[in-house]
Amino acid sequence: MRRxxxxxxxxxxxxxxxxxxxxxxxSFVVLYLLPGDPVATMAAGGLDAExxxxxxxxxxxxxxxxxxxxxxxxxxxxxxxxTGDFGTSxxxxxxxxxxxxxxxPSTLQMAFAGLGFAIVFGGAVALVATYTRARWLRQFLLAxxxxxxxxxxxxVGLMLVQIFSFxxxxxxxxxxxxxxxxxLPAATLGLSTGALVAQVLAKSMSQALDQPYVTTARAKGAGxxxxxxxxxxxxxxxxxxxxLGYVVGNLLAGSVVxxxxxxxxxxxxxxxxxxGTQDIPMVQGIVVFAALVFVLVNLLVDLAYPLLDxxxxxxxxx
Numbered sequence: 001m002r003r004x005x006x007x008x009x010x011x012x013x014x015x016x017x018x019x020x021x022x023x024x025x026x027s028f029v030v031l032y033l034l035p036g037d038p039v040a041t042m043a044a045g046g047l048d049a050e051x052x053x054x055x056x057x058x059x060x061x062x063x064x065x066x067x068x069x070x071x072x073x074x075x076x077x078x079x080x081x082x083t084g085d086f087g088t089s090x091x092x093x094x095x096x097x098x099x100x101x102x103x104x105p106s107t108l109q110m111a112f113a114g115l116g117f118a119i120v121f122g123g124a125v126a127l128v129a130t131y132t133r134a135r136w137l138r139q140f141l142l143a144x145x146x147x148x149x150x151x152x153x154x155x156v157g158l159m160l161v162q163i164f165s166f167x168x169x170x171x172x173x174x175x176x177x178x179x180x181x182x183x184l185p186a187a188t189l190g191l192s193t194g195a196l197v198a199q200v201l202a203k204s205m206s207q208a209l210d211q212p213y214v215t216t217a218r219a220k221g222a223g224x225x226x227x228x229x230x231x232x233x234x235x236x237x238x239x240x241x242x243x244l245g246y247v248v249g250n251l252l253a254g255s256v257v258x259x260x261x262x263x264x265x266x267x268x269x270x271x272x273x274x275x276g277t278q279d280i281p282m283v284q285g286i287v288v289f290a291a292l293v294f295v296l297v298n299l300l301v302d303l304a305y306p307l308l309d310x311x312x313x314x315x316x317x318x
Contacts, residue, residue, distance in 0.1 A: 016295040023291035024081055024284065028074055031280045064090055064281075077284070086285035091277045096285035099270065106176055107266035110185050110258065111251045117190030118247060122197030129198075130205040131228050142202060148195035153254050157188040157261040174263040185262045189254050193247045200243050204236035211235070241301055248297040252290045 061067045064087075065076060080087065086096040122145070129141035164184060165173035172181045208214065209232050217231045252267070259268035267286060274282035 012299055016299050019295050020288065020291055024078065024288050025074075027284050027287040028077065031278070031283055032070060032073075034278060077281075081284075081288060086288070087281040089274075089279050089282045091274075091279045091282070096281050099282060100267065100285055100289055103265060103267045103270045106264060107252075107255050107259070107268065110182060110189060110264065110266065111248075111255060113182050113186035114189030114193065114251055114254075115247065117186050118194035118197055121190065121194035122201060125194075125198040126201035126205060127228065127233075129202050130209065131224070145195035145198040145202075148191050149199070151192065153188060153192060153257045154261055156191055157184070157258060160184045160188055161261070176264045181262075181264075185258050185264060188261070189251060189258050192254070193251060196247065197240055197243055201236060201240040204239045205232055208232040208236040248294060252293065 058067065065073055068076070077087070084097065088095055089099060125141050125144055129138050132138050132141075161173045161184060164171045171183050173184070175181050205228075209227075211232075214227055214231055217227050222231065255266060256268035256271050258264070259266045260272060267290075271283070271286050273279075274286065
């Protein structure tokens with residue numbers, strides 16, 4: 001019976017905690033180094049806003065703890081963050097956790113759709129490219145990921161809107177009303193990540209198909225499809241699985257651009273607004289949440305390694 005890798009899991013958990021602490025600390029330092037005053041920005045409001053006296057500004061700073069020394073503010077916010085409390089928005093007084101929870105469903109919907117597109121697109125390109133015997137088709141498919149990775153996300157989104165919304169009139173260009181409005185954002189978000197999956201999986205598949213166990217499987221009479229999917233793919237999936245951690249981070253980062261291009265509500269739009277107004281509690285809450293998602297996905301990937309290849313934990317050699 002295989003032993004549970006306790007030390008391996010403990011080490012990964014410790015690294016996860018370190019990443020979360022680093023994300024909180026770096027975001028805190030960067031936000032406080034930015035020029036400007038978030039309280040003054042909030043008090044300024046719009047063109048019709050009434051002027052606020054210096055005494056009222058001081059009272060607002062005291063209310064949000066911004067009148068304390070920076071070290072005290074850091075320790076106070078860190079202690080509250082450990083309990084899941086990121087305070088309230090400086091701009092609108094909304095609880096940060098509630099604001100993130102309200103914006104999360106739309107972003108998750110788009111992220112999962114983009115991830116699905118990335119897996120289907122990247123997996124299909126890699127599998128067909130390594131399976132086909134047509135040299136021209138193989139070279140064409142292997143060239144697609146490099147091209148897709150180099151395309152800016154906002155440009156891809158604008159081109160898809162121009163073609164499928166304005167020229168063909170097949171899909172809506174903005175908004176979040178119904179499944180049809182999700183197609184273009186998901187394709188925009190998933191194209192570059194799918195290209196990355198295709199690059200890694202195609203290279204791993206090519207290496208796996210040259211291994212002795214594949215030659216043995218062919219000698220025993222296994223067909224090309226069985227060799228490709230049953231023997232080579234499970235072993236080639238380990239490097240591609242590693243990419244998933246980066247892919248999730250890329251999807252969260254890309255949501256800022258995609259939600260802006262397609263005028264969709266979500267964490268991306270909330271981030272843009274919070275950064276533009278220097279809403280420190282809101283920005284920190286979003287940054288830590290994104291880091292938490294990134295850490296959890298990478299932790300799950302790390303824990304899946306021993307199931308795919310026990311040598312990763314035991315250090316055994318071939």
